[in-house]
Amino acid sequence: MYKYDNYDQTIVDERVAQFRDQTERFLAGTLSEEEYRPLRLMNGLYIQRYAPMLRVAIPYGLLSSEQLRMLAHISRKYDKGYAHFSTRQNIQYNWPALETAPDILADLASVEMHAIQTSGNNIRNTTSDQFAGIAEDELEDPRPYCEIIRQWSTFHPEFSFLPRKFKIAISGATHDRAAVKVHDIGLYLVENDVGEIGFNVFVGGGLGRTPFIGTSIRPFLEKQHILSYLEAILRVYNRFGRRDNIYKARIKILFNALGKEDFSRQVEEEWSHIRDSALKLDQKEIDRVKGFFAAPDYDKNAADNSSFETARESNNAFSNWAKRNLYPHKVPGYKAVVISLKAPDAAPGDATDEQMDHIAALADQYSFAEIVVTHDQNLILQNVKQSDLFSLWEKLTEKNLATPNIGLLTDMICCPGLDFCALASAGSIPIAKQINEKFNDMDYLHDIGDIKIKMSGCVNACGHHHVGHIGILGVDKKGEEHYQLTLGGSAESDACLGDRLGPSIPKEEVANIIAKLLDVYVELRQEEERFLDTYHRVGITPFKESVYPKAPVKEKVYASN
Amino acid sequence: MRVIKDKAVVNDDWCLLRELDNDASIPEGNVILPFAYWQANRDELLKGDTKHAVWIDGAIETEALLDDLEHFSMIALDFPAVKDGRSYSHARLLRDRYGYEGELRAIGDVLHDQLFFLKRCGIDSYELRADKDPEDALRAFDDFTVRYQAAADGAVPIYKLR
Numbered sequence: 001m002y003k004y005d006n007y008d009q010t011i012v013d014e015r016v017a018q019f020r021d022q023t024e025r026f027l028a029g030t031l032s033e034e035e036y037r038p039l040r041l042m043n044g045l046y047i048q049r050y051a052p053m054l055r056v057a058i059p060y061g062l063l064s065s066e067q068l069r070m071l072a073h074i075s076r077k078y079d080k081g082y083a084h085f086s087t088r089q090n091i092q093y094n095w096p097a098l099e100t101a102p103d104i105l106a107d108l109a110s111v112e113m114h115a116i117q118t119s120g121n122n123i124r125n126t127t128s129d130q131f132a133g134i135a136e137d138e139l140e141d142p143r144p145y146c147e148i149i150r151q152w153s154t155f156h157p158e159f160s161f162l163p164r165k166f167k168i169a170i171s172g173a174t175h176d177r178a179a180v181k182v183h184d185i186g187l188y189l190v191e192n193d194v195g196e197i198g199f200n201v202f203v204g205g206g207l208g209r210t211p212f213i214g215t216s217i218r219p220f221l222e223k224q225h226i227l228s229y230l231e232a233i234l235r236v237y238n239r240f241g242r243r244d245n246i247y248k249a250r251i252k253i254l255f256n257a258l259g260k261e262d263f264s265r266q267v268e269e270e271w272s273h274i275r276d277s278a279l280k281l282d283q284k285e286i287d288r289v290k291g292f293f294a295a296p297d298y299d300k301n302a303a304d305n306s307s308f309e310t311a312r313e314s315n316n317a318f319s320n321w322a323k324r325n326l327y328p329h330k331v332p333g334y335k336a337v338v339i340s341l342k343a344p345d346a347a348p349g350d351a352t353d354e355q356m357d358h359i360a361a362l363a364d365q366y367s368f369a370e371i372v373v374t375h376d377q378n379l380i381l382q383n384v385k386q387s388d389l390f391s392l393w394e395k396l397t398e399k400n401l402a403t404p405n406i407g408l409l410t411d412m413i414c415c416p417g418l419d420f421c422a423l424a425s426a427g428s429i430p431i432a433k434q435i436n437e438k439f440n441d442m443d444y445l446h447d448i449g450d451i452k453i454k455m456s457g458c459v460n461a462c463g464h465h466h467v468g469h470i471g472i473l474g475v476d477k478k479g480e481e482h483y484q485l486t487l488g489g490s491a492e493s494d495a496c497l498g499d500r501l502g503p504s505i506p507k508e509e510v511a512n513i514i515a516k517l518l519d520v521y522v523e524l525r526q527e528e529e530r531f532l533d534t535y536h537r538v539g540i541t542p543f544k545e546s547v548y549p550k551a552p553v554k555e556k557v558y559a560s561n
Numbered sequence: 562m563r564v565i566k567d568k569a570v571v572n573d574d575w576c577l578l579r580e581l582d583n584d585a586s587i588p589e590g591n592v593i594l595p596f597a598y599w600q601a602n603r604d605e606l607l608k609g610d611t612k613h614a615v616w617i618d619g620a621i622e623t624e625a626l627l628d629d630l631e632h633f634s635m636i637a638l639d640f641p642a643v644k645d646g647r648s649y650s651h652a653r654l655l656r657d658r659y660g661y662e663g664e665l666r667a668i669g670d671v672l673h674d675q676l677f678f679l680k681r682c683g684i685d686s687y688e689l690r691a692d693k694d695p696e697d698a699l700r701a702f703d704d705f706t707v708r709y710q711a712a713a714d715g716a717v718p719i720y721k722l723r
Contacts, residue, residue, distance in 0.1 A: 007719050010707045018704045024673065030697075038643055039674055121644060151709045151719065158653050160710065161646025161712035239619070240652050273658055278718055280712035285720045 001062050001370060002147045002292045011154065012109040016114060019043050020102035027099065042160070044090075044118030045101050049422045053116040054093045054101060056108060060128040060146040060170075061089030061373040065360040068371050070111045072258040072356035076256075078104050082352045084228060085465060088167070089127050089373040089415055090118055116154055121162045123153035123234070127169045129177045132376040133293060134382050136330045140189045140197050142172035144289040148281065152227050159234050163241035164249035166234070167206075179375055179491035181205045181214040182467060184251045184259060192220045199226060203256030203263070205495075206464050207461035212252045213495050219265045223286060225271075228279035232271035236263070257398060285444060295331075296368040296383060302333025305387035318393055320442065321404040326389070338368075339379040339396060340403040340411065344436040347429045348414035349377030358399045367391050376413050376452075378406065409447045409453060409518075411438055413464055414459050417457030417474060418481070424457035426474025426481035431455060431510050438511035448518055451531040454489075467491035469532045470514060472499045481507045487517070487543055488535045499540050502548045516546045562669025563695055564666070564685040565676070568702055571693045577616065577668060577688070578635065591665075593637050596621055599629070607632065616668060623654045630661050638684065640669040649682045656683030656713040675700040677705060683713030 004012075026036040040046075044055035071091055075083045078100050084092045084330075096104060108114055117124055126146040133141045148169060153159070159166075162250075171178045172189040180186035186202035189488075205214025221229050241254045249291045255263050327336040339359060340350050351359075358403065359379060365372050366388045367381035372448035374380055384392060389526070396402035399511040405411045414437065417428030432455065437446060454468030458475075465471030470488035489498030505513055518531075520542050525534045535543070562575055583601035587594070588653045593614040599606065606613060617626070618636035626636070634656065638648035648667070666686040667679050672719040675686060676698060689695045708716040 005723065007707045007709075007723070011705065011709070014705050014707070025673075035643075035672060121646075155678075155705065156710060157678040158649045159646070160678055161644055161649065163646075235650055235653075238646055239622075243619075243645060243647075277657075281683050282720075285718075288720070288723070 001064060002059075002289070002317045003259050008151075009109075009111070012112070012114045012116075015043075015114060016102060016105045016109050019105055021372045023098070023102055023125070026327075028390070031319065035157060038120060038161075040098075040101075041120040042117060042122060043101075043105070043120075044115035046096070046119060047098075047145070047422070048094070048420055049418075049424075050420065051095045052098045052101070053416075053420065054096050054104060054115060055086070056091050056093070056113060056115045057118045057125045058089050058091060058113075058555070059150050060126060060132070060143050060401040061130060061180040061375075062143065063371045063373065064111075064364040065369040065371065067111045067113055068356050068360040068363070070107060070113070072353040072360070074104055074107055075331075075356070076353040081354075082350050083356075084416060085349045085351065085373050085379070087375055087378050087415075087462065088125055089130075089375060090125055092416070094416070104366065107551070119165075120160075121164050121166075122160050123156060123162075123166045123168065125158065126150055126153070127167070127178055127183075129171050129173055130372050130380055131177060131327060131336055131382070132172060133295070134329050134331070134334075134336055135173050135175075135177075136176040136328050136332070137189060138172050139174070140172045141290070141293050142170040142187075142189055143293050143409075144286065145170055145187070145189075145199075145223075147289050147292070148227070148286070149230065152279075155244045159238055162234070162238055163243045164246070164251075165344075166251065168230070174493070176493040176495070177375065177492075179464070179467065179495075181208055181495040182211070182464070182491055183214065184293060185230065186208060186214045186395075187226075190220065195436035195459060196222070198222050199229075201229065201233075204252040206250050207250045207464055207466050208250065209247050209459045209460070209461075210250075211466040211497050213497065214252075215255070215260055217267065224281045224283065225275055227281060228275045228386070229267075229271055231274060231279055232267050235270050236266045240266075252376050254470060261529055274423070298331050298383070299385060302331070302385045302387070305333070308389050311390040315390075316392060317404075320446065321402055322389065323446070324401070324404045324406045324408060327380075331383075335384055335386055335390070337381045337392060338406045339381065339401050340405055341401075342376050342405055342411045343403045344410065344440060346400070347419075348412050348432050352378070355399050355401060359401065362392060362395055376411065378411070382432065404442065405445060407452075408548065409439055409451050410445060410515075411446055412454075413452070413454040413468070415456050417455075417463075421457060421462075423460055424474065425459075426483065426507070428455045428457040428472075428474060431472060431483065431507070433475075434508075434511045435514065438515065448521070449530060452490075453514075464491060465489075466497045467495065468498060469535070471519065471531075475504050477504060483507065485512050485513065485517075485547075487540060488532065490532060501540065502544055505547075513547050519545050520546045562688060565689060565695050565699065566685065568699055570699070572632065575635070575666075593635065593668075596626075603626035603629070612663075614664075617648075617651065618669075619645055619651070623651050623659070626655075628658060630655075630659060630663075633661075633663055635666055636661065637666040637668045637688075640667060640671055640675070641671060642670050643675065645670075650680065652684050653713055654680070659665040673701050679710040680697040681708065681714045681716070 025031040171184040202214035372380040418424040455472040456463035467489040485501040486498030614635035618639035626637035
């Protein structure tokens with residue numbers, strides 16, 4: 001993984017000093033609450049419903065075991081002994097005292113970490129494929145470009161006060177596991193007719209109140225131009241993006257107001273002036289950063305050991321786990337292991353300090369001391385020899401980290417919701433709990449198979465409900481928590497937005513109604529169809545009829561939801 | 562007017578005219594004119610051989626100034642609120658693309674913690690908001706000794722130094 005040199009370390013150290021000074025000025029009263037707000041937000045520090053929340057950046061989701069240990073230490077020392085992994089591959093602390101934030105940053109800086117631009121109207125953490133570097137369907141590892149973009153975007157002097165937040169994602173694989181098309185800028189590494197690899201550039205995707213799937217504005221961009229092209233897009237956005245209304249300030253609104261043709265023309269015009277400036281990347285620099293992501297020293301004989309197959313045959317629990325929680329690896333004899341943070345009795349995406357320490361130790365022992373945070377709020381050990389899988393599974397089981405539910409109904413994406421978030425209209429975590437209680441039969445879950453439930457506690461859509469196979473949106477209906485369901489969304493290569501099922505439903509009915517939807521699926525599915533496939537084949541009507549048996553109510557009555 | 566220039570607080574006699582009717586006469590002394598006033602009175606103003614100062618905000622396109630850059634000794638860039646970052650792009654374009662070499666002054670909601678960014682975009686004088694202590698803000702220029710990316714301050718991308 002990328003290692004800081006003196007320059008990188010100096011920047012995070014100086015950032016700690018700067019933020020300490022800002023916080024001291026705030027506490028001393030020379031900075032008002034209003035003046036301090038954008039400064040703390042630029043550093044991921046929110047004031048939430050009950051306490052501050054600090055979001056720490058995990059660039060493209062990649063952690064060393066040393067870093068994960070520090071994250072555990074921070075949760076113990078400054079918080080309540082747990083933390084929450086987010087859909088953007090970051091980690092959030094829910095209970096730190098504001099006064100301690102500079103000390104937390106200093107601890108983070110000691111392991112090459114920071115909270116720079118994890119909030120605020122600037123360029124956020126560039127996210128990527130959780131299987132980057134090891135996936136069989138990968139054209140090229142996207143992480144070197146994520147790192148190059150991280151450096152370019154860090155304290156960018158022109159783009160630190162954008163109209164709104166700005167998110168970039170990159171995938172280098174055939175199958176999109178990074179939700180690329182629902183980002184402000186989405187980049188796919190692609191090959192052109194003459195075998196060169198470059199970027200297909202998508203713009204204007206995003207969820208929130210007005211969801212859009214991104215549009216390609218340049219099917220092939222040479223790698224050396226990636227920063228100049230990003231700068232051109234950002235400059236057009238910074239100049240012309242709306243600033244009069246926070247809900248219309250994302251680039252997707254500008255893009256759709258101008259239309260693809262006009263928007264692209266403006267970007268290309270801007271780019272024509274800067275494409276050969278200092279922004280143009282040297283191949284030498286690309287190669288240098290790539291060097292940090294070189295393959296580890298794999299065991300050439302890893303495939304020879306057959307104990308994995310034997311264990312699968314003899315141990316049913318291990319076999320179930322292996323079926324759901326392993327992912328193919330490009331190197332024979334290796335697997336990627338998904339550590340489920342979706343145990344039935346835990347808040348989705350949460351990990352305790354003890355679990356984090358445990359995982360760090362397992363990474364040291366089994367996976368070259370690296371851990372990846374996934375977009376669906378789990379953790380991955382990317383490089384595990386198949387001969388180690390059984391003992392790894394046993395050790396994960398000890399700390400409630402081996403729930404065999406990856407990709408299943410209970411592997412939900414879930415925002416913090418009303419339990420923590422000041423913006424939330426309704427709870428998310430209690431719904432996750434309700435679903436876990438209702439669907440506690442593992443055989444049933446395995447029979448239902450791949451399905452993605454994504455849940456947000458408000459229209460801001462941090463839980464990506466628009467792109468869930470089943471999306472759940474919390475709404476406040478006259479002071480009561482209600483939930484709006486959508487069906488058929490996807491954030492992957494076939495990205496699309498879900499369709500609204502009908503009027504919102506009361507809190508206590510959510511799991512029951514999901515059960516009805518699953519019954520429809522089980523009845524109508526053909527062969528190997530997933531829930532999503534069946535839905536797209538048969539349409540919304542049978543699902544709607546199972547949930548709302550009476551005459552359909554006019555949609556607009558519920559538009560205020 | 563107390564402004565920050567070359568990492569020091571100095572007094573200068575520029576007077577910012579936030580508003581001036583297009584048919585009004587210009588007050589005595591060094592004044593920073595609204596750009597709309599400049600446009601309305603351009604022919605008249607060009608008769609003298611002195612240079613002028615104007616102020617613009619993010620609602621004006623940088624390109625609207627291009628024919629006149631040689632007549633300006635100062636362009637003041639307005640930040641109506643901290644979060645309104647449009648004038649950073651004005652500064653980059655005026656410096657990097659359109660070759661403007663006169664003074665660029667940040668005015669409006671200009672506070673301590675923007676100075677580092679403003680300087681990097683090519684702005685070289687700063688009128689801090691009146692209720693703030695400009696002396697205390699001077700250390701903001703030294704917040705960071707390392708800059709990752711090229712900008713209008715002559716920095717090269719950090720990787721070229723590695």
